[in-house]
Amino acid sequence: MSRMRCFGCVFVLSYCFSVLHTDAQITDPSEVAALISVKKSLVDPMKHLRSWNRGDPCASNWTGIFCFDTYGTDGYLHVRELQLLKMNLSGHLTPELGKLSQLIILDFMWNELVGSIPKEIGSISSLQLLLLNGNKLSGSFPDELGYLSKLNRLQVDQNNISGPIPKSFAYMSSIRHLHLNNNSINGQIPPELSNLTTLLHLLLDNNNLSGHLPPELSKLPAMRIIQLDNNNFNGSEIPATYGSLSRLAKLSLRNCSLQGSIPDLSSIPSLYYLDLSKNNLRGSLPSKLYDTIRTIDLSVNHLSGSIPGIFSDLRFLQRLSLENNQLNGSVPANIWQNMTSTKSYSLTVDLRNNLLSSISGALNPPDNVTLRLRGNPICDNANIANITQFCGYEAGGDRTTERSTNSTMTCPVQACPVDNFFEYVPASPLPCFCASPLRIGYRLKSPSFSYFDPYVFSFESYVTSALKLNPYQLSIDSYFWEEGPRLRMHLKIFPPANNMHSSTFNVSEVLRIRGIFTSWHFPGDDLFGPYELLNFTLVGPYAGVYLTKGKNISKGVWVAIALGSIACIIAVTAAVSLLIARRYARQHRKMSRRHISSNASMKIDGVKGFTFKEMAMATDSFNCSAQVGRGGYGKVYRGILSGNSIVAIKRAEEGSLQGQKEFLTEIKLLSRLHHINLVSLVGYCEEKEEQMLVYEFMPNGTLRDWLSDKAKGTLNFDFVIPSKSLDVTCLPPLDAMKRH
Known part of the structure; x- marks a missing residue:
């Protein structure tokens, strides 16, 4: 019984240790193995x-791992997001990613x-964002990606992907953003993509696509952007x-080897950007x-005729590029x-290298209009x-213009520790408010304008509204144009200037803001188009902030863990106290018994106190061969003491142990009994x-043996094999069972 109690205490301790220890597993084991x-x-x-x-992904703050707030029906937490943006990682993608079944x-x-x-990614049926852009991935797209029916965004641009676009992509019934640009994809655009009724952005520029432009794309009712620049469609016409x-x-x-005429686009009321340049x-x-x-860019074609008067009605026009035609x-x-x-x-109006010979109206554009006429007959007319000034070799490259935001505030330099990544907030309502910003690399992948300055205020409102x-x-x-054209920006987001005068964001706010960027929770905007997050730099006071699971566990889970921890602490305390008390009681009993034994040996004449070592030596460590009997009290052994005297040692079993007082009383009573037909007590x-009594040894068996054998008329000491129902685990040898 005591052993069972001890085992129970150990079990409680072990269980609570596993609960309290940071390695306690709460994440699906198959997902842990996958990670x-x-x-x-x-x-x-x-x-x-x-x-x-170390530890468990959902409980021990694994970088880049975000888990669901609640446990699944299987009793585990599951990984919701794996975000490893710009961590200088190399290597390859393991097929085990497919085991993250709820990602x-x-x-x-x-x-x-x-x-x-890996084709196994196609088995993650819950996947909504698959973001692999900006790596060096190669090979072809696995057909299995078409199984991702919940996928909203597929970004694999800026890799080395080759091969065709799988027809199975037509089964991505929830896809809105298909960004496959800047790869080496070849073959035709599958007409089956016309089944993607939710598709907003189709970015396939800078690949090796060929064949014809599929007219079926006109069946996409939600389509906002078609960007197919720098492919070779082999003389295909633009479908009407x-x-x-x-x-x-x-x-x-742009630059797609297209021919034919420009289709009628007058029925598209929200068209912001048209680029059909460098075709035939x-x-x-x-x-x-x-x-x-x-923006209208129809340059480097074979267009002819006059310039229509409609361009005068385009009040938002920023760029009109008609150079290198036959106008x-x-x-x-x-x-x-x-x-x-x-x-x-x-506004930039580029009419270079055409056949224009005159000017209709006064040639006095305002300062914010750039007019280019070089290469036209009009430039030879000295009477105009x-x-x-419009026919010279003016410097181009206005797209590379970089703008920086510099504050005009006059504030004490020493009051803001620039070395620690703090700076004055340029537009702060509190003068000279010093704070540490979050630094973000941001890029508009396909904006619908050519000049950003008119939209800076709108863009700032767009971003801050989304971020609340x-x-x-x-x-x-700062911002500057890159090839594409794409607009790259360096953003700084500052903590609010309020009465608390907090100069940094707290961790939860950092993760909230980052989560909006990385989850693409910005509302759609046709003017700014799709964006990409280039970096979210955590430096200065934010250097210790890591993407972790901790903030995603619900309050209920934390309360349960806390209550369980408290209960385990109480159980551990009680179990330890019980073990200490039992150990103390045992030591106390041992000391008491030794004390009583010494007192008994002094008070009882003729009764010797033996040590356990002496008893073990006398019976060959209580060997089965020395056992001569067994009763309700325990087993009886034949022993030889150090003086070669033979004794019978009666050893009590655990269930027959008495208290020290009762055992001492029994010794006293037995020491007073003396008769010729009774064995004498030698010691204890x-x-x-242990409780053992040492008697004189009776070599010829017990009284019961004699009575039972005499009644039969004969004495038979032959050994008989007992039935299987008897205990044969410890039988004395044959010669020990005979009585002579």
Whole structure:
């Protein structure tokens, strides 16, 4: 019984230790194994994943791991997001990723991964964001990705992917963003993609696509952006049906080996951007477009005819590029008649290398209008005033213009510790408010404008509204155009200036803001188009902030863990106290017995106290061969003492042990009994929780043996094998069972 109690205490201690220890497993074991495989497949020179060597993913703050708030029906937590953005990781993607069966976001953007995309990712039916852009992945797309029916965004741009676009992609019934640009994808665009009724953005530029433009794309009712630049469609014509894409905001087919004429696009009311440059298009310019348009680039084609008067009605126009065509007639001065000299709004009209011979109206554009006429007959007409300033070799490259935000505040330099990544908030309502910003690399992948200045305020409102921040908390530190064209920005987000004068964000706010960027929770905007997060830099006071699971466990789970921990602490305390008490009681009994034994040996004449060692030596360590009997009290052994005297040693079993007082009383009574027909008590042993009585040895058996054998008339000492029902685990040898 005592052993059972001890085992119970040990079990309680072990269980509570597992609950309280940080290694307690609350994550699905198969997902833990998958994450360990992910780490083994990666090279992590910056040790960003060092936390993956300890504890449980959902409980021990594994970097980049976010789990669901509640336990699943299987009793485990499950991984919801794997976010490893720009961690300088190399290596490859392991097929074990497919074991993360409830994953929603898989983000490996901007690393150095090589190898192919595992087909097993296609088994993650819950996946919504698959973000692999900015790596060195190669091979072809696995057909299995088409099984991802809940996938919202597939970003695999800026890799080395080759092969065709699988027809199975047509089964991505929830896809809205298909970004496969800047790879080496070949073959035709599958017409089956017309089944993607939810598709908003189709970015396939800078690949090796060929064949014909599928007219079936006109069946996509939600389509906002078609961007197929720098492919080779082998003389294909632009399908006239594209004019029925009523929600299209951007159509970019630059350098695609297209021919034919420009389709009628006058039925698209929200068209912001049209780029059909560097093709073999013929015919005339569009005669009608909605005034929402910002950019028209029809350069480097074979277009002819005159410049229509519709361009004068395009009040938001920023860029009109018609250079390197065969346009003739006059230059309509009313193109820029609605322009005013403001710093934020500008217009570029590029008409170089055409057949234009005259000017219609006064040649006096405002300062914010750039007019280029070089390579036209008009530049040879000296009678036109000021004509030479528009016919020279002016410097181009206005897209590379970089803008920086510099504060004009006059504040004490020493009051803001710049070395610790603090700075004055440029637009703060509190003068000279010093704070540490979050630094974010951000890029508009396909904006629908050519100049950003007119939209800076709108963009700031767009971002801060999505982040639920005040407009002054966002500062566009700088921005510049990259090839694409894409607009790259360096953003700074500052903590709020309030009465608390907190100069940094707390951890939960950092993770909240980052989560909005990485989860693409910004509302759609046709003007700004899709964006990409280049980096979310945590330096200075934010250097110790890691993407962890801790903030995602619900309060209920934490309360349960806390209550369980308290209960286990109480149980541990009680179990330890019980073990200590039992150990103390045993030691006390042992000391008491030794004390009583010494007293008994002094008080009882003729009765010797033996040690346990003497008893063990007398019976050959209580060997079975020395056993001569057994009763309710215990076993009886034949023993030989050190003086060669033979004795019978009666050893009590655990259930027959008496208290010290009762055992002492029995010894006293037995020591007084003396008769010729009774064996005498020689001594006793009480040590190591043992109680033994030592008697004279009767060599010829017991009285019961004699009576039972005499009644039969004969004495038979032959050994008989007992039945299986008897205890044969410890029988004395044959000679010990005979009585002579």
